[in-house]
Amino acid sequence: MAEFRQNMATKEWVIIANERAKRPDAFVEKHKPVITETQLFHDPKCPFCPGNEELDLEIERLPEDGAWQTRVVLNRYPALSQRGEVLRTFDGVHRSITGVGYHEVVVENPRHNTTLALMTPQEIKPYLQTIYSRGWDLQKDRRIEQVIYFKNHGERAGASLRHPHSQIIGLPVVPNDIRRRIEEARRYFDDTGYCVYCTMMKDELKNKVRLVTLSKHFVAFVLYAAPAPFHMWIIPRKHSVSFLYIQEDELTDLAYVLHDVLRRLYVGLRDPAFNLIIRSAPVKEISNDYLHWYITIVPRLSRSAGFELGSGIFINPAIPEESAAFLRRVKV
Amino acid sequence: MAEFRQNMATKEWVIIANERAKRPDAFVEKHKPVITETQLFHDPKCPFCPGNEELDLEIERLPEDGAWQTRVVLNRYPALSQRGEVLRTFDGVHRSITGVGYHEVVVENPRHNTTLALMTPQEIKPYLQTIYSRGWDLQKDRRIEQVIYFKNHGERAGASLRHPHSQIIGLPVVPNDIRRRIEEARRYFDDTGYCVYCTMMKDELKNKVRLVTLSKHFVAFVLYAAPAPFHMWIIPRKHSVSFLYIQEDELTDLAYVLHDVLRRLYVGLRDPAFNLIIRSAPVKEISNDYLHWYITIVPRLSRSAGFELGSGIFINPAIPEESAAFLRRVKV
Numbered sequence: 215m216a217e218f219r220q221n222m223a224t225k226e227w228v229i230i231a232n233e234r235a236k237r238p239d240a241f242v243e244k245h246k247p248v249i250t251e252t253q254l255f256h257d258p259k260c261p262f263c264p265g266n267e268e269l270d271l272e273i274e275r276l277p278e279d280g281a282w283q284t285r286v287v288l289n290r291y292p293a294l295s296q297r298g299e300v301l302r303t304f305d306g307v308h309r310s311i312t313g314v315g316y317h318e319v320v321v322e323n324p325r326h327n328t329t330l331a332l333m334t335p336q337e338i339k340p341y342l343q344t345i346y347s348r349g350w351d352l353q354k355d356r357r358i359e360q361v362i363y364f365k366n367h368g369e370r371a372g373a374s375l376r377h378p379h380s381q382i383i384g385l386p387v388v389p390n391d392i393r394r395r396i397e398e399a400r401r402y403f404d405d406t407g408y409c410v411y412c413t414m415m416k417d418e419l420k421n422k423v424r425l426v427t428l429s430k431h432f433v434a435f436v437l438y439a440a441p442a443p444f445h446m447w448i449i450p451r452k453h454s455v456s457f458l459y460i461q462e463d464e465l466t467d468l469a470y471v472l473h474d475v476l477r478r479l480y481v482g483l484r485d486p487a488f489n490l491i492i493r494s495a496p497v498k499e500i501s502n503d504y505l506h507w508y509i510t511i512v513p514r515l516s517r518s519a520g521f522e523l524g525s526g527i528f529i530n531p532a533i534p535e536e537s538a539a540f541l542r543r544v545k546v
Numbered sequence: 547m548a549e550f551r552q553n554m555a556t557k558e559w560v561i562i563a564n565e566r567a568k569r570p571d572a573f574v575e576k577h578k579p580v581i582t583e584t585q586l587f588h589d590p591k592c593p594f595c596p597g598n599e600e601l602d603l604e605i606e607r608l609p610e611d612g613a614w615q616t617r618v619v620l621n622r623y624p625a626l627s628q629r630g631e632v633l634r635t636f637d638g639v640h641r642s643i644t645g646v647g648y649h650e651v652v653v654e655n656p657r658h659n660t661t662l663a664l665m666t667p668q669e670i671k672p673y674l675q676t677i678y679s680r681g682w683d684l685q686k687d688r689r690i691e692q693v694i695y696f697k698n699h700g701e702r703a704g705a706s707l708r709h710p711h712s713q714i715i716g717l718p719v720v721p722n723d724i725r726r727r728i729e730e731a732r733r734y735f736d737d738t739g740y741c742v743y744c745t746m747m748k749d750e751l752k753n754k755v756r757l758v759t760l761s762k763h764f765v766a767f768v769l770y771a772a773p774a775p776f777h778m779w780i781i782p783r784k785h786s787v788s789f790l791y792i793q794e795d796e797l798t799d800l801a802y803v804l805h806d807v808l809r810r811l812y813v814g815l816r817d818p819a820f821n822l823i824i825r826s827a828p829v830k831e832i833s834n835d836y837l838h839w840y841i842t843i844v845p846r847l848s849r850s851a852g853f854e855l856g857s858g859i860f861i862n863p864a865i866p867e868e869s870a871a872f873l874r875r876v877k878v
Binding site: 215216217218219220222224225226227229230231232233234291292293294295298306307308309310311312313314360362363364365366371372373381383385386387389390391392394410413414417438489490491492493510512517518519520521523524525526527529 | 547548549550551552554556557558559561562563564565566623624625626627630638639640641642643644645646692694695696697698703704705713715717718719721722723724726742745746749770821822823824825842844849850851852853855856857858859861
């Protein structure tokens with residue numbers, strides 16, 4: 215029989231379709247070859263490739279001199295505008311706010327045809343440092359309430375350019391979705407005195423069945439109430455509300471864990487499309503006690519349809535414990 | 547400049563990407579021919595085609611004798627099981643409920659290669675009557691808290707079978723998403739004494755710019771805070787919490803409006819994939835004053851990616867007023 219499972223942090227239910235579940239290897243993109251090394255490839259038309267840099271859009275690069283490892287540029291077609299004031303218009307049932315905010319692109323590596331799974335942890339570290347640096351910069355703008363750090367990999371995950379890149383959007387509002395997470399976390403803290411994310415993480419460490427990778431500072435696991443196949447969290451062991459509080463040694467460790475997890479996905483499932491999100495506290499909530507930052511990785515292996523739209527409940531055709539066991543067995 | 551808009555009923559924000567918005571005709575699926583009439587096509591392998599009926603799965607048909615117009619069958623691979631008790635397990639941070647519920651399929655028409663846009667209002671009426679009849683039946687089961695009525699049309703919307711069909715899922719829980727809508731509607735009612743949906747609908751009638759179709763009993767419009775291009779509501783003018791309170795003449799009228807709206811999409815955009823959801827009150831909330839049932843139509847013309855997953859805010863690359871004007875101009 216299928217099973218409803220609840221995510222304790224969000225109180226969202228999912229349906230784990232036990233009976234009609236597919237085995238983990240059914241999600242392998244068998245038509246794709248496994249590529250574990252790439253030849254340097256330079257696309258003369260790619261705006262992110264070395265030599266083609268659009269310098270008018272550049273915000274920062276690392277290192278500042280010599281050949282860059284990562285670059286940050288303005289999105290050429292930004293969803294939001296950096297200039298302007300946050301003006302709220304309340305006109306009957308119509309409420310609007312001017313589309314002020316940031317929309318930046320992080321070029322993760324000079325190499326056109328690589329991806330985080332093929333980069334080394336040493337190459338991933340400057341990428342994380344760059345996100346950290348941009349996060350602090352956006353955080354200083356009084357108009358910004360929330361920063362969303364995300365990556366779309368592969369067409370099914372919404373990526374339109376091949377060159378490995380992530381995006382950062384700074385918003386003048388705290389999205390409702392995030393407000394509700396805060397409310398749930400506050401309620402749990404009020405009821406128990408604990409952070410719900412710490413509690414969930416400790417439970418995974420004890421249960422072990424959904425673990426994917428462990429390191430000194432991080433725990434990666436498939437979520438008990440995973441809304442989709444192989445839906446994972448990478449969460450710091452130390453209670454911390456914001457990614458922006460990360461320490462140097464934790465960042466080094468995170469580069470290793472992120473590489474390990476993404477490589478398991480890449481090799482095990484043959485480069486599935488995925489979204490990656492760094493879930494970090496709203497700008498003005500970074501001193502609260504009950505939130506906990508983490509990274510979500512959402513492979514795009516199933517499709518949401520009318521039922522998910524109508525109910526908000528996702529049907530997961532993979533059993534989380536089996537997904538985790540599969541990923542643990544992948545040779546990286 | 548882009549604009550944040552808020553859906554008053556859900557308080558969700560969307561970003562209307564004014565600057566980088568596409569014109570409505572950019573969403574036309576130009577590679578598809580416009581087919582406005584279909585030859586009867588019978589697929590010998592289709593389990594929904596006349597002659598292939600799987601009678602062991604049949605729940606009801608309309609009419610009961612002679613050639614059927616609509617049929618309801620059990621889903622051969624149900625997400626939930628009809629037999630069993632709703633058992634809740636609370637074990638630390640793990641909360642689960644047995645996967646008890648209903649998962650039925652409504653075959654909308656005997657013809658394999660038709661769709662609601664190509665059917666006549668007279669053919670759509672028995673389809674709506676069938677949904678109504680199944681809704682009342684599921685409502686009687688004390689285990690059921692919420693019924694989700696939905697349709698996936700086209701591959702991008704999650705449809706796996708071509709033969710026109712809808713689905714009905716009966717759930718033993720009220721999804722969080724729906725609970726939050728109830729809370730918001732209750733708050734609006736407490737604050738103002740009005741149903742927020744009635745207020746929004748009256749505003750659309752007054753403003754006119756987002757209207758698509760009007761009839762005696764229904765109003766169809768593109769949402770002010772549409773999360774995606776051409777996202778529409780069809781809402782009854784009369785305040786009513788549940789689809790199951792619909793009257794005979796309203797049902798006849800709804801068949802006409804639904805046909806009109808879907809035909810505008812079909813002809814105007816050349817048969818885009820879409821999801822259709824009947825949003826009706828939870829089983830045990832059908833006597834409240836502040837909810838209002840309606841139909842949502844969500845064409846799948848844009849893709850959600852990491853930003854939407856991380857923020858819950860959708861970026862709509864079409865301007866709702868332009869989408870509505872485009873649909874109004876379509877010759878149906």
